[in-house]
Each structure stands twice: as C-alpha cells, then as structure tokens.
Amino acid sequence: MACEFCDQKGYLIISQLGHNKEYTQAKVCPHCQDVRAYSAYVQQKYSKSPQMISIPPDENNILDLEEFRKRKKS
Numbered sequence: 001m002a003c004e005f006c007d008q009k010g011y012l013i014i015s016q017l018g019h020n021k022e023y024t025q026a027k028v029c030p031h032c033q034d035v036r037a038y039s040a041y042v043q044q045k046y047s048k049s050p051q052m053i054s055i056p057p058d059e060n061n062i063l064d065l066e067e068f069r070k071r072k073k074s
Contacts, residue, residue: 003032010037043068 006029
C-alpha cells in the first residue's frame with residue numbers, strides 16, 4: 001500500500017529549523033494514505049512495551065498519541 005513518494009514507509013517525516021532547534025513531525029503520506037504504517041510508527045516510537053495495539057481493518061482513523069495511551073491502559 002506504500003508508494004515511492006514515501007520510500008515504502010507510509011508516512012513522511014518533516015523537519016524544520018527554528019530558534020537553533022530542529023523540530024520533526026511525522027505525517028501520513030498524502031499519496032498512499034497508509035494509516036496502518038503511520039500508526040505502527042507512532043506505536044514504535046512512543047510505546048514503552050513491545051506489545052502492539054491491533055487496529056480493526058475497517059477503522060481508517062489515525063491513532064493519535066492520546067488515543068493510543070487510553071487503549072494501552074485498558
């Protein structure tokens with residue numbers, strides 16, 4: 001489902017410089033819209049345990065960090 005635009009990752013990392021700091025932001029690739037790959041990246045980066053939360057296949061919403069923490073606690 002990933003494309004060549006995002007190097008088969010499904011998400012893009014955008015870096016900006018401001019006040020001598022580098023700010024990075026991850027976004028879903030606008031071409032392939034691979035929400036699963038983006039959610040897996042967020043879980044890998046911010047999860048404390050290796051246990052992954054499964055996303056139902058019919059759910060196309062982006063899993064943000066707050067929702068991830070709520071699901072992880074329950």
